[in-house]
Amino acid sequence: MTVIRVPDGSPFGHDNLPYGVFSRPGEAPRAGVRLGDSVVDLAILLGDDVFAASSLNPFLAQGRARWTEVRARIGELVAGDVPDQAVHPVAQVELHLPVEVADYVDFYASEHHASNLGRLFRPDSEPLMPNWKHLPVGYHGRAGTVVVSGTDIVRPCGQRKAPDETAPTYGPSRRLDIEAELGFVVGTGSPLGSRIGVGEFDEHVFGAVLVNDWSARDLQAWEYVPLGPHLGKSFATSISPWVVPMDALAAARVPLPGQDPEPLPYLRGGQWGLDIDLAVEWNGEVVARPPYREMYWSPAQMLAHLTVNGASARTGDLFASGTISGPEKEQRGAFIELTWGGREPVVVKGEERTFLADGDEVTITATAPGANGGRIGFGEVTGTIRPAAGD
Template identity: 60%
Template sequence: MSWFEVPAGAPFGTAELPYGIFSTDETPRRVGVAVGDRVLDLAAVGEAAGLDADVFRQPSLNPWMGLGPAAWAEGRGLLQSLLADESGRDVVEPHLLPLDAVTLHLPIEVADYVDFYASEHHAANVGAIFRPGGPPLTPNWKHQPIGYHGRAGTVVPTGTPVVRPNGQRKAPDEDAPTFGPSRRLDIEAELGFVVGVGSPQGTSVGVDAFADHVFGVVLLNDWSARDLQAWEYVPLGPFLGKSFATSISAWVLPLAALEPARRPLPRQDPPLLPYLQGDLYGYAIEVEVWLNGLLVSTCPYAALYYSPAQMVAHLTSNGASLRTGDLLGSGTISGPAPDQRGSLLELTWNGSRPLLLDGEERTFLADGDEVVLRGRAPAADGGILALGAVTGVIEPAPAR
């Protein structure tokens, strides 16, 4: 039992305790934890408990995340104790702020951003769309997690408007490229794994060391201009079609909260090289895609072929370092069923099979559209864990 009562319909219970950065008119940016429909000011709680709370007075989670797993466990354990034991009421209650009375900010200072391609269903769908009649997967896909390096500077928090990008595009029936607003603006429903503890350059991080480095998880929308991407991606891959905006949730859910959601990976065949073998698991997280208030897809993260530990192991296998604040996207989460696809590219089969929403046929995003990603996972008590939502509204491209 807990003295803290979670109101019905509150975004989070006491099992999640996600971290974020908030401010008020009187308080500069600092670290908070979401519980119920409140935000707990950790700097104030730390002071009340007689602790050194300077790490919680910072404008990003990076200093806290950099302390490592022992500190993360101690901090989470203390919060759980304070919320459960009546003796914690006097320490906590004065420092609970209504969620609607604070401003939320980007929770991390993003160091590097890497986006993977870990869903076999997504990769096969994309292959079938763009390489009809050929093998759906490229020859390397089942041997290593594929990814690309994105742009850390355009990672934005939930609620930030997404401006339609301008760029070069060339349709198959056009003789030459033109420049202008993307005509095929899309979403990608993903998880983002946030690195807390870095690694030295020239070393690698094994799959079994995943939890020693990764702090937590956010929902992530990797906005994609499919027409710009299709024209530019050969031979070097995604560039301007991806770099204009990536949205993440304001709350980082600690890995510890997801322990009840661990699930075995799908069978990996052929067997992977030894550096990608070990204690491997995924998570039973479902990501919902909402377009203008209508649910269009529910994407099962447990169906992904590669584990997050394998993504970290492959990323560092050449000696590339991890840094506090690195953001590792899972790639689009798609399952085997048509209503489990995490992009409009797949849901509409590149625009050839429009969705019917409220009597209107829809393919790619229009100006004014609102996209919301919501996530949930099983909790230890049989309930539901919530991930912080990600929202973005499409604004028109700037005039040229």
């Protein structure tokens, strides 16, 4: 038996206990929970084969009461002696996509981001569309290209047309960007023709992950009218391997900054945000610190909106916040905002930079207040840009 030691100040203390899917060399992926620098094999710890699956989905489908019970039981067990064969150093396992993603919806919930993008994409119009403060604008992304942190990102090819060009050309994206976001994982869904009210968030949503919604701005700017982003986003969306349970984020709940006009009744209530601090590292240097607490629309409002038309939700649905940007320049969660469309380069490791170059690595991390007065961590979502594939 082993007692798991948690290093002082670890963001993976007893008040976090995020879930993931790991594998040891030559073995199949299975579910684990992270404590300190260890991964605990849940099928062994709890003697329950639902955790021997290659995704968290079977556990997520068991619902809120079971999530609460399992979290409490894990907390008790990892505080004492744990069987040796259930404990692995995190550095010695491979981490996998924790969830089999059903549908993926990306919102646009930061007023600062939406205003900045509006100014950059549509300089002659009002930055916010008339609908923006009435509903959380969102769209469906490609679930099949949600990948786990660490997956290389191949620079996408596609059609680009700069404003001064008369026709589009084909080639690798010249304006490859990131979007630092928070994603929410649906545990138990809802049937077709019903809806999930703003007050029912806790029953349905299991936890949160970090998201990097890689974006090819040149592809996006040319393609996105009138049906929205497609190829400029669908090549890859990275998520962090650890799903932080909503239960671990209870101490992070804060009021929203404020909504004016007051939203329609189906979006009232559930108006809480999360006090999560993100950091965006470009080749190891922090270039932005987006604050989740500045988001205009709340996670509960996003889910209520998503299902208000009777759309069903499923175990494994992922909905993300959209880029998290605060009011200050150094709080912007996308490089197109940070460099104002590439016109105001940022200095990274002594070099002026605008969009991503091949070989660049971007890592997003985040922490939040935990139940024990310290900080809990999301770990990281990271990716390295590889050159475009040849034809």
